[in-house]
Amino acid sequence: MITALPNYPTGMVFEGFRGRLRVEEQLEGVRVIRTWLKPSNSAQPFPRLVSYLTFVASSLLLGVRGTGRRDIVFIESPPLFLVLAGLLMGRMAKACIVMNVSDIWPETAVRAGLEMRGVPLRLLERLERLGYEKSDLVTATTQKASDSIASRFPKVATAVIPGGTDLELFRPERRSEDLRRSLGIGEADHLVGYCGLHGLFQGLETVIGAAEKLRNDPRIKFVLAGDGPTKRTLVEVATAARLDNVVFMDPMPREQVGELVASFDVALAPLAAELPGTMPSKVYETLACGVPLVVTEGSEAARLVTDHALGRVVGPLDVDALAGAIADLLDEPAEVNRIRRDARRMAQRYDLDEVARGAEATFLELVGDTVGAPRTY
Structure with missing residues (x-):
């Protein structure tokens, strides 16, 4: 290589x-x-x-x-x-x-x-x-x-x-209550996460906007883990808005990523536009951890989530739709539990x-x- x-x-x-x-x-x-x-x-x-x-x-x-x-x-x-x-x-x-x-x-x-x-x-x-x-x-x-x-x-x-993904490294059993507590997540709280590149095509400013929309719901916390060309701007925007429901984490070894993703209650895989044929690699890891997804329409991730009812699909850069999809999913615990089971089964296809x-x-x-x-x- x-x-x-x-x-x-x-x-x-x-x-x-x-x-x-x-x-x-x-x-x-x-x-x-x-x-x-x-x-x-x-x-x-x-x-x-x-x-x-x-x-x-x-x-x-x-x-x-x-x-x-x-x-x-x-x-x-x-x-x-x-x-x-x-x-x-x-x-x-x-x-x-x-x-x-x-x-x-x-x-x-x-x-x-x-x-x-x-x-x-x-x-x-x-x-x-x-x-x-x-x-x-x-x-x-x-x-x-x-x-x-x-x-x-x-x-x-x-x-x-x-x-594909490593089904041993990424699995539901790696969910960590200790990790959640270290992020300020209580037993009744919900952790919404993004893990990956903070790049030009991810549209992560929409995630910050959704966090601002949901700031008055004390149950919902956001974590963005990773780095990239837009991270500094994202941190500045969140700081200026005084968003105490958003935590930024540095890149971590792949062995630790599985623990973090498994500890999410909802995982985000946003895109800045409709990108036909695109499947963010984080989708496979999220499925393997049995975590519901919110993805962007016009991508292969959207087709997968829609066809198999594995979460929600929203338009690109739509702050209101993203905030609504997150809140809607978290208000449906029975659906979330069903998605957790189905997502892990779906992940077997991508071993x-x-x-x-x-x-x-x-x-x-x-x-x-x-x-x-x-x-x-």
């Missing part, structure tokens, strides 16, 4: 990696090569562009050395700029190329309201086309996203590799071990090997 020096989501290279150009390590039997970049978690486009391009350059100049021949080069998108490095690595390694699309860019960015037009937009569209057309296989995390790609690029081979086995079968079929596992980076 070739990746950047660890800096997500704070935008600062982690302690122990600072001042390094290239770091190689073994993680759970996987060779990981980390290369330098100019990190940023800025909401402004130029610092983010610099961050992307410095990693593209360093991954080619420093990352490929000594990797040898590969059967598959796996490109993660977004960011689309990785297409440049991935395609070159694929040709150098004489490998099959798989482009995995977590979000369809630049369409998702435009829908979410990013200022993108003219030359920058055309450049991203050309990178998108280049990545799809030069890849041997394009994978997406949802059927909707895969169908969208196939409809625009009918000659491109596509497949679905859904997201990470099963997802991995499906992905392996897809890769083996691609390289025409039915015996050994393909060599991938």
Whole structure:
């Protein structure tokens, strides 16, 4: 695996990696090569562009050395700029190329309201086309996203590799009353939580607005855990509004995230716009913990929640609807208990071990090997 020096989501290279150009390590039997970049978690486009391009350059100049021949080069998108490095690595390694699309860019960015037009937009569209057309296989995390790609690029081979979750790490039994008490949650109180990136596409200002709407209900407390380019602004807004029902938490090790999510009474997975084909990864973790969801309409998360009655769906950036959905769910304890049971059962479909086995079968079929596992980076 070739990746950047660890800096997500704070935008600062982690302690122990600072001042390094290239770091190689073994993680759970996987060779990981980390290369330098100019990190940023800025909401402004130029610092983010610099961050992307410095990693593209360093991954080619420093990352490929000594990797040898590969059967598959796996490109993660977004960011689309990785297409440049991935395609070159694929040709150098004489490998099959798989482009995995977590979000369809630049369409998702435009829908979410990013200022993108003219030359920058055309450049991203050309990178998108280049990545799809030069890849041997394009994978997406949802059927909707895969169908969208196939409809625009009918000659491109596509497949679905859904997201998944660790059902042992994320489970209802990890609910912690000690953790809830540390957040000021009493026995009769309700904890509404968000855990993940505080980014441009999440629309978390709506969560702060909903907390302000519900500030007079002493039972309801909000916690937002994580970091990202919008966190500072969110903290400033909540502080200015004197919201004593909102707690911000720093990023935490993944092992602790399961305990936090399981301790929610309602979990939020908001988006700043209707983003067809998008399934926030936190949805799988929330299901595994048996927690009711409030999600944004126009996404695959909304379809899942609606079809299986696992919570509420609200419009993007609709503060009143979000506050109403939270209050409505918490006023229906029988429904919440039913959702807890159904959500955990639904999560069995997204067992990470099963997802991995499906992905392996897809890769083996691609390289025409039915015996050994393909060599991938």
